[in-house]
Amino acid sequence: MTNRSTNTTGTAGAASTTAGAFQTGTDRKGSLAAFKGLLPFLRPYRRQFFLAAIALVVAAGATLAIPYAFKQMIDLGFGAAAGAEARSIRHVDATFLALFGVATVLALATAARFFTVSWLGERVTADIRSAVYTHVVNQSPEFFETTQTGEVLSRITTDTTLIQAVVGTSISMALRNILLFVGGLIMLFFTSVKLSSIILGLLVMVVVPIVLFGRRVRKLSRDSQDRIADASAMAGEILNAMPTVQAFTHEHIESSRFKASVESAFGTAMKRIRARALLTMVAIVMVFGTIVFVLWLGAHAVLAGTMTGGDLGQFILYASIVAGSIGALSEVMGEAQRAAGATERLLELLSARSNIQNPAPAQRLQLPVRAANGAALALSDVSFSYPSRPDTLALAQLSLTIRPGETVAVVGPSGAGKTSLFQLLLRFYDPQSGAIKLDGVDIRQLDLHSLRDAIGIVPQDTVIFSADAMENIRYGRAGASDADVIKAAKLAAAHEFIERLPQGYKSFLGERGVRLSGGQRQRIAIARALLKNPPLLLLDEATSALDAESERLVQTALEAAMVGRTTIIIAHRLATVQRADRIIVMEDGRIVETGTHATLVAHGGIYANLAALQFHSVHVTPHEATPQAAA
Structure with missing residues (x-):
């Protein structure tokens, strides 16, 4: 038949050709631009995002209050005059009681934030998976001429999992650490303008090369996802053709090909991991090196009497918060770079448009469900x-x-x-x-x-779904009764062999109908078409x-x-x-x-x-x- 070869992709090199199948759909964009495509999936849950933001602000505020409490404890407690011993003890007690209260607020706010953002991650991911699948099943056969099902499945599963991590964890972590960074920086200036100016200037010099290097990490992340999709597409193709593979004794060949594809994905992933590890190492060394240098200056200021011990302790804690937030942001950026590639791939899939569209307005055939005269x-x-x-x-x-x-x-x-x-x-x-x-x-x-x-069709290549015989035939008309299904099976000479199955019409037919002979599968297809009538x-x-x-x-x-x-x-x-x-x-x-x-x-x-x-x-x-x- 004319179209037999057009829908078949050769095994050799098939996976590599599908990796770029959607490249024309969307242009490569920056990470933040890629995430803009997720906004339609995030908008329905504005209320949950608002609640998560409140919990996030409360938790960040509680964290930023801790260093100030330590300053009060050091200056007014441990640094009190000898005659004020009773007052310093009361102050220490009050300070620790306040710390416990802050810790309780921090725990409640963190738990609320975790629950809300985790729910958002699961909910948004489920919506994206449903939207992508619905979009794909409405594509014309032309779409599947150049796209393997394994490629699509990789995007629906692996890529959406990465997005789930971003929505359910990374966004929250990023916002939390941005708040801590900004709040900590403000408190640093409140503590010591001179030291804070020095640390800020050095941090700017540190962050610029980190951001530039992050672009390479993003590209490697996208490449890594493409190689994983290649391996998935190859596996799906071969597993669907196992009888042919085994009949030609190609098990070893196909195993070797899949191993090579997996090794290619591993090699690309290792490049990404090495780049991320280097990025993390550079970020931590440069950031903490900057902070250590400034703290050294602060220690000399205390010794010179221009700064109190409480101020230095507070400065150290706020500097640690700022440094920790920068380190966490670099980790989040690594995850975001990887998820940006996954987002691009999903948006490319969603941007694919079928050439076969419903007209506007569309006419409907005025035909009875059970036509008596056929159609011209x-x-x-x-x-x-x-x-x-x-x-x-x-x-x-x-x-x-x-x-x-x-x-x-x-x-x-x-x-x-x-x-x-x-x-x-x-x-x-x-x-x-x-x-x-x-x-x-x-x-x-x-x-x-x-x-x-x-139109009812009985194709040459019969499709049997992983369901029982009753549901396979009922696929022809979803609302058909069991009696209608059995009647169609009898017309198609399928009733007798179905009745001989272990559970009759409730017998599971196996994936792609592997438990049936070719003739039995064809009679199931005929019964399905007759049921549609x-x-x-x-x-x-x-x-x-x-x-x-x-x-x-x-x-x-x-x-x-x-x-x-x-x-x-x-x-x-x-x-x-x-x-x-x-x-x-x-x-x-x-x-x-x-x-x-x-x-x-x-x-x-x-x-x-x-x-x-x-x-x-x-x-x-x-x-x-x-x-x-x-x-």
Whole structure:
């Protein structure tokens, strides 16, 4: 079929190509600019942020009050005159009582802040995951031509976890330490203007190179996340193809490839870790070196009598708070740099826009849920190329009219455009020219859900979900009763084998239906389509995986289901299309023959050659048979 290769990514190098799949979506920005994209997820929780801010200010204020209490204790307690011993003891007692009160306030405010910001981190992360997943499932197939599911899953899980750490911890820590830094700096100037001016000037000289180096950490953080996503994409691809991997004894090869990908991610992560470690070391050495130098000056001031011991003690504590806040901010900046890369990746994913959009305003099909006459279908001069192959026409000026209730079979060699026709009918893609009308309405003017609700499809590659048989069939119509599900299963000749399963319809079918045979999976898919009971039915090799007996049963069921509805059948096995009202023969995206089985065989064209190969009704030379052998 035409689109088989377009949706398949080769294993070699696939992960590396997806890493930059979204690079065009958003430009690289600074850390703070990247976090602006999170504002829509943060706004609904302004009240919680306000409460967290109150707790944060109270906790910071309590912390900043501690050094002042120590100054009072030193100057008025330990430094009291000998005749005022009783007064100094009372002052020490009062000071320690006040310290205990401050500690209690600090504990309550810190606990309230921790609970609130942790709740915010979990809540915002859950909202982001839901938004990203909802956005992805509404993308057109074009999106998945260039994006692996492992890449998307990495962004939904790993990247959102990093954002959770920022929202639930880092933002709070950053604001707390900013308050402590500003408050501590003010108190330092209140204690000693001279020493504070010196320490501030030195700190400015220290912070500038730290900020510049932090930009390199951010880039390495983004690269590290990309390499992790590559490894995740590769693992997802291989795990979904384990039977093929094992059949070709490629376990060792794929393990080696994954190990190489993991080692690449590890190498990039180590670059990030080394950069962060160096940044932390430089920050601590330079900041504390500055503070030690200023404290040395303060000690000389005490010895010279220009400063009290309490003032120096208070200055030391406030300097420690300022230095500690700077050290904590450097740690938070490292986490923020890493989360900024994750945020960019998620925003790139959210910025991806599907080319298939609902029109405004959208029309809805006026079709009954159980159509009695089927739906009319008309294609006028439709030309279409896949976005990944714009220079190759999958369909070329195709015109076709199908009457309500008519059964039309589409046959032809692989690559003729048969499956592309189905892709356009479901509006997974839009043609570059021409129009497709369903019951007289251009499908580009229809609401997407209304259009697809009117179409039932049995694909060649059957999808079975990790659920029981009942729910797998009920996927065709979510509100169907158990009785309706069983009725559809009987029509699809699936009831008997389902009943023989250990728990019957409640039997878990395994991931991708691994507990079923190919024919059983196909009958589940047929039952799902019959349960939907749409006016337009698309069958893409619906009986290709069935044995002769099952094919006979399902063919009988399908013939009954086709009554009263429009049906289009894609088939390579011509025995399944002989009773169609009309057979369309396609080649190179064009209709080259039209007629019934008998008239086409008599015509002696492509269909006659295909029939000869399958039914051996006429002699075909090897040269004539070669082009059709792929069919």
